[in-house]
Amino acid sequence: MGWTKAYHGLRERLIKAALGIRSLLKVGAIGGLMAAVMVFPLVATGGLSAKAGVEAVDKLSAKLGDATPPQTTYVYASDGTTLLSQFYDEFRRNVPLDEVAPVMQQAIVSAEDSRFYQHHGVDYRGVARAMVANNSGGQVSQGASTLTMQYVRGALRSNAKTNEEVLAVTEQTPSRKLREMRLATSLEQRMTKKEILEAYLNQVYFGHRAYGIFAASYVYFSKSPDDLTLPQAAMLAGLVQAPSAYDPAATNTKDATKRRNWVIGRMAKLGYITHKEARDSTRTPIKLHLSHPSNACIDVGKKARRYGFFCDYVRHWWRTQPQFGKTPRDRENNLRRGGYTIITSIDPHAQKALQKNIDASESRDSRHALGAVALEPGTGRIKAMAVNRTFSLDQGGNGPSADPMAAARGMKGNYPNTVNALLGGGGVSGYQAGSTFKMFTMLAALEKGMPLSTDIYAPHQVATHYPVASGPASCGGQWCPSNASGAMTGNQTMWSGFGKSVNTYFAQLIERVGAARAVHMAERLGLKWHNQSDAFYASKKHANGWGAFTLGVADTTPLEMAGAYATVAAEGMYCEPTPVLKAIDQHGKEMAKAAPDCHRAVSKKVARAATDAARCPTGYGAARGSCGGWSTASSVYGQLGRPVAGKTGTTDSDRAAWFVGFTPQLAAAGFMSDPDNPFDPVGEGNSQKPISAVVAALKAGLKGQPVEKFTPPPYSMVH
Numbered sequence: 001m002g003w004t005k006a007y008h009g010l011r012e013r014l015i016k017a018a019l020g021i022r023s024l025l026k027v028g029a030i031g032g033l034m035a036a037v038m039v040f041p042l043v044a045t046g047g048l049s050a051k052a053g054v055e056a057v058d059k060l061s062a063k064l065g066d067a068t069p070p071q072t073t074y075v076y077a078s079d080g081t082t083l084l085s086q087f088y089d090e091f092r093r094n095v096p097l098d099e100v101a102p103v104m105q106q107a108i109v110s111a112e113d114s115r116f117y118q119h120h121g122v123d124y125r126g127v128a129r130a131m132v133a134n135n136s137g138g139q140v141s142q143g144a145s146t147l148t149m150q151y152v153r154g155a156l157r158s159n160a161k162t163n164e165e166v167l168a169v170t171e172q173t174p175s176r177k178l179r180e181m182r183l184a185t186s187l188e189q190r191m192t193k194k195e196i197l198e199a200y201l202n203q204v205y206f207g208h209r210a211y212g213i214f215a216a217s218y219v220y221f222s223k224s225p226d227d228l229t230l231p232q233a234a235m236l237a238g239l240v241q242a243p244s245a246y247d248p249a250a251t252n253t254k255d256a257t258k259r260r261n262w263v264i265g266r267m268a269k270l271g272y273i274t275h276k277e278a279r280d281s282t283r284t285p286i287k288l289h290l291s292h293p294s295n296a297c298i299d300v301g302k303k304a305r306r307y308g309f310f311c312d313y314v315r316h317w318w319r320t321q322p323q324f325g326k327t328p329r330d331r332e333n334n335l336r337r338g339g340y341t342i343i344t345s346i347d348p349h350a351q352k353a354l355q356k357n358i359d360a361s362e363s364r365d366s367r368h369a370l371g372a373v374a375l376e377p378g379t380g381r382i383k384a385m386a387v388n389r390t391f392s393l394d395q396g397g398n399g400p401s402a403d404p405m406a407a408a409r410g411m412k413g414n415y416p417n418t419v420n421a422l423l424g425g426g427g428v429s430g431y432q433a434g435s436t437f438k439m440f441t442m443l444a445a446l447e448k449g450m451p452l453s454t455d456i457y458a459p460h461q462v463a464t465h466y467p468v469a470s471g472p473a474s475c476g477g478q479w480c481p482s483n484a485s486g487a488m489t490g491n492q493t494m495w496s497g498f499g500k501s502v503n504t505y506f507a508q509l510i511e512r513v514g515a516a517r518a519v520h521m522a523e524r525l526g527l528k529w530h531n532q533s534d535a536f537y538a539s540k541k542h543a544n545g546w547g548a549f550t551l552g553v554a555d556t557t558p559l560e561m562a563g564a565y566a567t568v569a570a571e572g573m574y575c576e577p578t579p580v581l582k583a584i585d586q587h588g589k590e591m592a593k594a595a596p597d598c599h600r601a602v603s604k605k606v607a608r609a610a611t612d613a614a615r616c617p618t619g620y621g622a623a624r625g626s627c628g629g630w631s632t633a634s635s636v637y638g639q640l641g642r643p644v645a646g647k648t649g650t651t652d653s654d655r656a657a658w659f660v661g662f663t664p665q666l667a668a669a670g671f672m673s674d675p676d677n678p679f680d681p682v683g684e685g686n687s688q689k690p691i692s693a694v695v696a697a698l699k700a701g702l703k704g705q706p707v708e709k710f711t712p713p714p715y716s717m718v719h
Helices: 002-020 027-047 051-061 102-112 124-137 147-159 163-170 174-188 193-203 212-221 230-239 253-269 275-282 303-319 328-337 348-361 404-408 434-448 494-500 503-513 515-524 532-538 547-551 558-569 604-614 636-640 688-701
Strands: 073-076 083-087 341-344 369-375 382-387 456-458 490-492 573-575 580-584 590-593 598-600 645-650 657-662 667-673
Touching (some): 102 147, 102 230, 102 253, 147 174, 253 275, 303 328, 303 341, 303 348, 303 382, 348 369, 369 558, 434 494, 434 515, 494 503, 494 604, 558 667, 667 688
Parallel strands (some): 073 341
Antiparallel strands (some): 369 667, 456 490, 580 590
């Protein structure tokens, strides 16, 4: 009954409007118009006889006034001002009407609905004129949709979720037009003209991937909508009717200028501007200052390129968070459409320093990846994440893959452009980390009750009971690793064995503690198994035979290793790496304040004991014992100038080089390896580059922070 009553009311108004303009029409035209008006409700009713379509639109229109079109999500660094990237399906950001220049408001009304402030949702005179024009011309030449009706149409489209709903709101039928009239009339009873104009300006498409007035001002003129001039506002208003046809950035400016000048003329006729202002404005040539908004970490500006891999990690993290949707797909959809403001944990100063160091250390034509990740102990917040690559889908300029088999198939390498998550978090297998894994064996031994002073004679090569299948070295079918230098031969403790990175000491230590304990310790500190081989050896059935684990034969990532060593720095508290401080929705509500996800992985005394031994490699020196006179990264303490611990790592034939360093306030892991071909050696001369990268990250990340010292372990852990 409600629909029928509405139709009859609209019909009566249309008849009156038609009779009101009869003096402008010939008798034949009046007859055609009157016939069209009289049968319009019948045509509309026939079109609405599809019950499913009616129900679909009714469901969508229930929250019409609350309709919010998709908005852009902005991702910032920890300072809240450094923009890293944006995520969007439609580049749009809602702004209140008082942040839109009055001349822009006047221009859009002049161009699209000159009687906007006189009608109540439907301009019956305009509808009548359009029906006459369309009837006389034999085709649709005028639409007669008011701003309110246009907003209704766009809002229904935004609310549509299913194919049925989309079809119901986009069908080109008289019933759809009448439905829009009814909803527009209803909407004007609930919203003010100001609210409708604001909603319309934030919703409408201006071409060139710009949705809403904020995006249009930014894309075409690189300014905010409150700074638009009269010629600029008129040009934007002119685009709405046919964005592609009038887009001055896509075609020549002739048509755009003609359309703009028409809008200016309408503004003068309606009294919004003087004739002199109109004359001066039409003489002004169109001058664009185009901006190209980045999307999903791609096509960012030069300064933001250093954040590409971190930005992508934010996206992967978001997909795992249940507060943003039921499924990973729902969560990413919300990221692209929800209009969030995301404040990440990344420190722009530490990131800049790390990227600068990496770019200076590694020649830009190298196939070897050099990168590092820094995070905060006790929170897991990622402070820096950089690599000598550009985050880009364009691999046209990349050379052939370093993997001979891949190169033979014509595959490109990952340098200089890639979107692979080389630093962790995106499904990349990772890289062997060498002697940095000795930390897990030492922690397991300390937890089992073995003191730091555990004395073991370390020959140059040692035969173990582990089968050869668990490692590359073979001595009669058993694993028998050797040291990198003859100077390591002799009695060693955990301090000196760790500081000098004595393989044969740790091969015997893992025998005493049990390989399964070391493997499980790594899992407790956040390591995951990235390939079938590692998962096989790490399983309960086989872990105790994986002696070579202590020398880092499993694949890992810098993100995982930074998290593992940060656990030691935090005195045994493991915190899941997190890239976000908080996320605020488009209404200003704080959706997520990323509280640290932490739990105790090892006891304080075990972590403090491991830290004491880890002070040896860096040249800082242990608090409770002797480091043995020399170490593998003795310059680190002098470079950083504050208490620091850590561990170097290299793999067989120098295929990868690592350094993981930490202070009480910050931990960082750096690596160098070939992501395409793990058998491609980095060379012994490059082993200092990960060390330099980590020092750069720590120094910049700790700048201005007080110097904190490590707490020495209790003597019960020493002897």
